[in-house]
Amino acid sequence: MSLRVRLIVLSTAWLIFILVLFNTFLYWFIVNITAKSEKELLFGKAQSILESRRIHDPGYWSAPDLLDEFLVSDEMIRIIGMDGLIKQELQSNEMLVVHQPHVTTRETYTIKRIEKTRCLYVQVPIFAGNEQIGVLEIGRVLTKWSLYIDVLTSALILMTIGAVVLSVIGSFFYTRFLLHPLRQLNKTMQLIQQSATFRKLDKEFTARTDELGKLGITFNEMISRLEELVQKQKRFVADASHELRTPLTIIESYADMLKRWGSGDPEIRKEAVEAILEESNRLKNLVGSLMQLAESEQEDWLQFAELDLMTVIRSAASAMEVAFDREVWVESEADSVPVTGDPMKLKQLLLILLDNAIKYSSKPIRIRIVPGDDSVLVQVVDQGIGLEEQMLPFIFDRFFRTDRARTRQTGGFGLGLAIAKSIVDRHGGTIRMASRPGRGTVVSVTLPC
Ligand SMILES: Nc1ncnc2c1ncn2[C@@H]1O[C@H](COP(=O)(O)OP(=O)(O)OP(=O)(O)O)[C@@H](O)[C@H]1O
Numbered sequence: 451m452s453l454r455v456r457l458i459v460l461s462t463a464w465l466i467f468i469l470v471l472f473n474t475f476l477y478w479f480i481v482n483i484t485a486k487s488e489k490e491l492l493f494g495k496a497q498s499i500l501e502s503r504r505i506h507d508p509g510y511w512s513a514p515d516l517l518d519e520f521l522v523s524d525e526m527i528r529i530i531g532m533d534g535l536i537k538q539e540l541q542s543n544e545m546l547v548v549h550q551p552h553v554t555t556r557e558t559y560t561i562k563r564i565e566k567t568r569c570l571y572v573q574v575p576i577f578a579g580n581e582q583i584g585v586l587e588i589g590r591v592l593t594k595w596s597l598y599i600d601v602l603t604s605a606l607i608l609m610t611i612g613a614v615v616l617s618v619i620g621s622f623f624y625t626r627f628l629l630h631p632l633r634q635l636n637k638t639m640q641l642i643q644q645s646a647t648f649r650k651l652d653k654e655f656t657a658r659t660d661e662l663g664k665l666g667i668t669f670n671e672m673i674s675r676l677e678e679l680v681q682k683q684k685r686f687v688a689d690a691s692h693e694l695r696t697p698l699t700i701i702e703s704y705a706d707m708l709k710r711w712g713s714g715d716p717e718i719r720k721e722a723v724e725a726i727l728e729e730s731n732r733l734k735n736l737v738g739s740l741m742q743l744a745e746s747e748q749e750d751w752l753q754f755a756e757l758d759l760m761t762v763i764r765s766a767a768s769a770m771e772v773a774f775d776r777e778v779w780v781e782s783e784a785d786s787v788p789v790t791g792d793p794m795k796l797k798q799l800l801l802i803l804l805d806n807a808i809k810y811s812s813k814p815i816r817i818r819i820v821p822g823d824d825s826v827l828v829q830v831v832d833q834g835i836g837l838e839e840q841m842l843p844f845i846f847d848r849f850f851r852t853d854r855a856r857t858r859q860t861g862g863f864g865l866g867l868a869i870a871k872s873i874v875d876r877h878g879g880t881i882r883m884a885s886r887p888g889r890g891t892v893v894s895v896t897l898p899c
């Protein structure tokens with residue numbers, strides 16, 4: 451069932467329920483109010499009959515003149531014994547006797563529909579002393595009142611039907627109007643699916659001030675984000691292929707050189723083998739970095755443990771000192787900084803930052819650790835070439851390298867900081883870089899304790 455049909459059915463069903471409830475109440479209320487005077491009239495009449503002493507003596511019940519004087523047109527008067535049998539009955543309209551006699555112990559009344567006309571019956575107990583000996587029943591045909599109630603009933607039924615029909619027609623139009631934006635949204639989504647290109651909802655849709663307008667804005671934002679992601683992905687694949695192609699081309703040309711002249715010339719052979727080795731190494735590093743980036747997208751990439759950050763930092767610092775023969779100073783206000791994290795990945799994070807600092811500077815490098823209440827700040831400070839402020843927003847993008855870095859023979863791919871950022875993100879921390887060209891760079895990492 452479509453949403454539209456569901457809305458129409460639901461609103462109509464609810465309307466029918468309300469109308470039936472109200473109309474029943476209204477009918478009941480009007481019937482009771484308007485029948486009241488007739489009821490009072492008949493009860494009054496019963497009281498005046500009961501004033502006769504003879505009626506309280508069953509011996510007189512068969513007397514033909516007992517009730518005569520009280521009978522008027524369109525009425526019936528009867529005396530019913532405690533055995534439920536009719537003892538005396540007078541009527542001026544035959545239709546009234548259809549009503550079955552029954553014994554009651556208190557004053558009651560009934561409205562009965564006989565041959566499309568409503569008749570009112572009142573029953574009053576007859577006493578002899580304290581003992582009930584029978585029931586006096588008076589019936590009356592309420593022709594006018596009946597007509598009036600019939601008109602009322604027809605009016606209520608017609609009104610209900612009219613309201614329901616109008617409501618169905620109305621909801622047919624308003625659901626069309628209300629659901630129009632959803633149809634538009636659906637159309638846009640289908641277009642996206644069919645043409646495999648991103649499309650946004652037009653201004654008319656997003657300018658709405660209701661929930662659908664908000665939905666439209668969110669939808670457009672989502673499409674922008676997806677577009678951006680797809681662009682990023684495309685750029686990543688293009689960059690990766692480009693980076694992979696360069697060493698492969700070099701390897702290929704050296705291998706070709708070896709094949710042609712390498713057998714006779716040991717100089718050429720040496721040069722080619724060294725170049726091939728170097729490029730294979732570069733290729734291996736690149737593939738390693740790419741694998742890490744791919745892995746970082748996986749849920750179970752990190753193995754969390756309780757650890758001392760100081761131990762990790764010191765071990766990374768001394769490893770780099772030994773490997774690159776450079777000075778790395780560790781400055782900390784605390785001897786140990788307990789954190790929850792993946793020790794291997796945190797060490798890798800430091801190696802990436804130190805690797806950059808070593809590559810892009812020549813003076814000693816400082817690592818500052820400032821423990822806070824619920825986080826710890828780690829800064830890697832170098833006094834190297836630095837970079838322009840306008841580069842900073844792109845520094846964590848994959849394959850981003852400044853021209854200065856490209857011209858230097860440092861052999862990076864621009865993946866280090868992208869990996870560093872995913873490590874920090876996965877630890878719930880933040881990473882920022884501040885830099886001045888020619889003065890140096892500070893990379894600040896905050897990790898939750
Ligand atoms: N300490 C730094 N000083 C100056 N420039 C830096 C520093 N760290 C990073 N950069 C700049 O940011 C770029 C991206 O750094 P990133 O570590 O991601 O790549 P990379 O060092 O070039 O290569 P990779 O880390 O993949 O070997 C670098 O190419 C360099 O231009």
Ligand SMILES: [Mg+2]
Nearest residue numbers: 806862866867
């Ligand atoms: Mg790097």
